[in-house]
Amino acid sequence: MLDSDQRRTFAALADVLIPGSDLGPSATAAGVPDALLDQVxxxxxxxxxxxxxxxxxxxxxxxxxxxxxxxxQQPEQFQALTVLTAGAYFLSPQVKAALAYDAPPRTARDDVDSYIDILATVVDRGFATR
Structure with a gap:
């Protein structure tokens, strides 16, 4: 998608936007200018x-x-650049590990009551093949 010169420019911009710190890697250390950018x-x-x-x-x-x-001077372009940079950064396994954030488990949706209602209609109608 991007040639090597464009990736080099983007890498420099991304490191200004997301420098490395004790809390997490820089954008380039997290792999943002590479496959993660292509992904986002x-x-x-x-x-x-x-x-x-x-x-x-x-x-x-x-x-x-x-x-x-x-x-x-170009706020729409700036927004696109920053949104994609941040998105790629948070996809990085190194960043996820540095954040030490475990998402809460998703609750199971129990729709048994609505399934019972739907199945009751089928049972009342009877089994018929066409």
């Missing part, structure tokens, strides 16, 4: 064009200054 681009094809425009606009500029200017 697949999830959000509606943002691909604006994301590509943002990366192109920031190419050959200081990443921090480019992001500051992008947020003011």
């Amino acid at each position: 681009l697949g999830y959000r094809p509606d943002l691909v064009e604006r994301f590509a425009e943002a990366v192109a606009w920031c190419t050959d500029k200081d990443p921090e200054a480019a992001l500051d200017a992008l947020s003011v």
Whole structure:
């Protein structure tokens, strides 16, 4: 999807947006510019064009200054870039491990009463093949 120069530009931007800390890895250390980015681009094809425009606009500029200017001058492109960067970051196994967050178990939906009502109609009608 992105060539190596675009990925390099994006990696620099992503590390400005999500630097490494004691709490978690940087965006590049988490693998954001690689397969994770491709994954989120697949999830959000509606943002691909604006994301590509943002990366192109920031190419050959200081990443921090480019992001500051992008947020003011092209807010839709900035939003696409930041949404996809954050989405890719939270898909990373290293980030999930660093967060040490276990989602609560999903409650089972017990719809037996509605199944009984549906099946009662079938039983009343009788078995017939067509």
